Amino acid sequence: MQTSSTDRYAQLFDDLKTKQQGAFVPFVMLGDPDKQTSIEIILTLVENGADALELGFPFSDPIADGPTIQKAAIRALDQGIRPDDCFEIIAAVREKHADIPIGLLLYSNLVMKPGIEAFYAKAAQVGVDSILLADVPLRESAPFRDAAVKYNIKQILIAPPNASDDALADIAAASDGYIYLLGRAGVTGTESTATTPVAELAAKLNQHKGAPAVIGFGISKPEHVSAAIKAGAAGAIAGSATVNLIHDNLGDKQLMLQKLADFTQAMKAATL
Amino acid sequence: MSNKLESKFGQYGGMYVPELLIPALDQLEQAFIDAQNDPEFQAEFIGLLKDYAGRPTPLTKVRNLVSNPLVTMYLKREDLLHGGAHKTNQVLGQALLTKRMGKTHVIAETGAGQHGTATALACALLGLKARIYMGAKDVERQAPNVFRMRLMGAEVIPVDAGSGTLKDAVNEALRDWSASYETAHYLLGTAAGPHPFPTIVREFHRMIGEEVREQIMQKEGRLPDSVVACVGGGSNAIGIFADFIDSPEVGLVGVEPAGKGIDTHMHGAAIATGSSGILHGAYSYIMQDKDGQIEESYSVSAGLDYPAVGPQHAHLNDIGRATYSSVTDDEALEAFQLLAKKEGIIPALESSHALAHALKMAEAADKETLIVVNLSGRGDKDIDHVQKILKGDN
Numbered sequence: 001m002q003t004s005s006t007d008r009y010a011q012l013f014d015d016l017k018t019k020q021q022g023a024f025v026p027f028v029m030l031g032d033p034d035k036q037t038s039i040e041i042i043l044t045l046v047e048n049g050a051d052a053l054e055l056g057f058p059f060s061d062p063i064a065d066g067p068t069i070q071k072a073a074i075r076a077l078d079q080g081i082r083p084d085d086c087f088e089i090i091a092a093v094r095e096k097h098a099d100i101p102i103g104l105l106l107y108s109n110l111v112m113k114p115g116i117e118a119f120y121a122k123a124a125q126v127g128v129d130s131i132l133l134a135d136v137p138l139r140e141s142a143p144f145r146d147a148a149v150k151y152n153i154k155q156i157l158i159a160p161p162n163a164s165d166d167a168l169a170d171i172a173a174a175s176d177g178y179i180y181l182l183g184r185a186g187v188t189g190t191e192s193t194a195t196t197p198v199a200e201l202a203a204k205l206n207q208h209k210g211a212p213a214v215i216g217f218g219i220s221k222p223e224h225v226s227a228a229i230k231a232g233a234a235g236a237i238a239g240s241a242t243v244n245l246i247h248d249n250l251g252d253k254q255l256m257l258q259k260l261a262d263f264t265q266a267m268k269a270a271t272l
Numbered sequence: 273m274s275n276k277l278e279s280k281f282g283q284y285g286g287m288y289v290p291e292l293l294i295p296a297l298d299q300l301e302q303a304f305i306d307a308q309n310d311p312e313f314q315a316e317f318i319g320l321l322k323d324y325a326g327r328p329t330p331l332t333k334v335r336n337l338v339s340n341p342l343v344t345m346y347l348k349r350e351d352l353l354h355g356g357a358h359k360t361n362q363v364l365g366q367a368l369l370t371k372r373m374g375k376t377h378v379i380a381e382t383g384a385g386q387h388g389t390a391t392a393l394a395c396a397l398l399g400l401k402a403r404i405y406m407g408a409k410d411v412e413r414q415a416p417n418v419f420r421m422r423l424m425g426a427e428v429i430p431v432d433a434g435s436g437t438l439k440d441a442v443n444e445a446l447r448d449w450s451a452s453y454e455t456a457h458y459l460l461g462t463a464a465g466p467h468p469f470p471t472i473v474r475e476f477h478r479m480i481g482e483e484v485r486e487q488i489m490q491k492e493g494r495l496p497d498s499v500v501a502c503v504g505g506g507s508n509a510i511g512i513f514a515d516f517i518d519s520p521e522v523g524l525v526g527v528e529p530a531g532k533g534i535d536t537h538m539h540g541a542a543i544a545t546g547s548s549g550i551l552h553g554a555y556s557y558i559m560q561d562k563d564g565q566i567e568e569s570y571s572v573s574a575g576l577d578y579p580a581v582g583p584q585h586a587h588l589n590d591i592g593r594a595t596y597s598s599v600t601d602d603e604a605l606e607a608f609q610l611l612a613k614k615e616g617i618i619p620a621l622e623s624s625h626a627l628a629h630a631l632k633m634a635e636a637a638d639k640e641t642l643i644v645v646n647l648s649g650r651g652d653k654d655i656d657h658v659q660k661i662l663k664g665d666n
């Protein structure tokens with residue numbers, strides 16, 4: 001169970017710094033393709049080198065997601081996966097892995113419905129370390145950050161490539177745990193890769209001495225990971241590429257888990 | 273960074289969008305503020321409204337529709353506006369803003385195809401390229417409007433995701449915009465969505481109410497007791513309400529679609545559900561399940577088939593300045609036929625909701641009562657659909 005004084009992200013980034021490695025962070029949708037398989041998938045990711053986890057709650061209207069992650073949400077919702085199932089999956093993972101940082105990535109209405117406080121309390125209880133709300137920009141984040149502080153959860157904010165220098169400074173100052181640096185404009189998906197000069201963006205963020213910057217969006221191959229680390233990021237997040245391996249192997253669970261294991265190892269190797 | 277205009281209506285509204293879209297929304301807010309203070313922009317907008325779209329629209333006193341002698345009822349004839357609905361007003365305004373921001377492309381969502389049609393015509397006129405997202409189901413149901421949009425040069429993109437209706441078209445338009453904001457403006461079609469859309473759409477429709485004020489003073493020498501409008505996202509309603517909000521003697525009545533009945537789940541009456549949450553960038557009344565998943569709405573009228581309502585309506589409801597009722601499919605269909613028979617006007621199914629409720633108010637009136645109904649659009653687009661329903665094919 002969660003020991004509330006643990007700062008798993010700080011611990012992780014310290015360790016990686018000593019080892020001169022970046023973080024590889026896979027994203028999957030909780031409950032995709034079903035509850036039991038979802039647990040096995042996440043354990044496979046952890047046991048094959050994932051440094052931290054980004055986990056999605058399926059939502060009916062995911063405006064920041066491309067087709068791959070939309071379909072993952074639909075698969076989970078079609079299985080009847082509800083927020084309580086998501087929390088149970090996380091608790092099962094946390095029970096086996098006490099140290100890995102676990103982050104949630106979801107949409108605000110799933111937090112508003114039970115109430116901000118109730119949601120954050122529940123997340124803390126199952127051992128969640130961070131929450132990123134895809135549709136809550138810095139400007140609307142105050143009530144969520146208050147709850148995060150209260151329940152000892154890190155509120156992650158996104159630094160987009162089009163933000164002004166002032167906005168980047170504000171985001172760097174407010175984002176806790178790490179900063180989610182967007183590799184490119186658009187929605188999630190492997191259709192296009194990170195294009196914006198992330199080195200420049202990472203340098204600006206690092207200058208503010210905020211939390212470490214981790215790059216997401218358009219990361220699907222080991223060379224994207226090594227490029228991200230070389231550009232000054234502390235790590236890289238791969239969502240759609242990971243979820244595609246689930247989608248492409250729905251008929252053969254053993255093969256799916258094997259592919260996820262191979263993928264995670266290859267991506268992790270690129271952070272060395 | 274903060275907003276220059278108030279981004280909330282009480283607790284409602286806001287900008288619940290990915291951080292990536294904030295610069296585009298800030299740019300839009302600034303362009304709108306500048307345009308409102310620019311006489312040249314205003315002259316061009318007003319010129320288009322008058323000479324291209326046909327403003328002011330008439331205020332017509334009904335002759336045969338109302339049997340209660342205590343009641344006088346007028347119709348604000350947005351059905352006579354070019355394009356066939358009120359939608360053209362604000363679309364012209366936003367299309368001019370698009371040019372002002374130096375953008376060349378327009379993204380829009382459409383349900384019934386009315387907003388898409390208005391967007392297509394404005395883009396044809398002003399030399400902009402339009403891509404219009406429409407739920408795959410709606411593309412099928414609204415074939416004539418799809419053809420209209422394409423005739424005027426717009427690209428119509430069917431959206432298969434989700435329920436294949438309006439809410440999915442909005443999702444897809446937002447996704448497109450998050451990759452294309454540098455060259456494209458998202459021309460949102462109603463008084464909903466993230467700030468500054470609810471404010472911009474209201475201001476670009478507020479001439480509806482301003483004209484009503486002038487016209488009714490001329491004809492009746494007094495303000496109406498009630499102004500009645502249907503509410504999908506809320507644009508025609510806020511357009512006719514805006515000028516009367518500070519005239520407390522004027523009752524403001526919004527009418528939501530009750531579909532097959534509020535207790536059936538087959539409806540689109542977000543305010544009536546009393547449940548609030550975040551959809552498409554705004555905190556407002558929405559239709560959702562116990563976990564916060566958005567529910568699909570339903571209405572016989574595609575233009576009202578939306579599971580949320582603009583945030584200013586949520587606020588006007590909570591402070592009691594406006595009241596919101598609902599009308600079923602059957603009641604709207606009856607009003608649709610009645611107006612055709614009694615006055616020779618075929619209303620849009622959306623507007624028929626407002627009319628049906630106004631007729632109930634008229635029947636119940638026990639003192640002199642002056643009612644204005646916003647006839648937000650004409651029913652040409654609906655006649656095939658209504659014919660099928662009346663023949664029992666549907």
Ligand SMILES: Cc1ncc(COP(=O)(O)O)c(C=O)c1O
Pocket residue numbers: 356357358383384386387461462463502503504505506507508509574575576620622623648649650
């Ligand atoms: C004629 C007409 N009236 C009303 C509406 C509903 O929209 P709103 O609530 O934004 O006025 C529509 C939408 O398509 C419409 O076509």
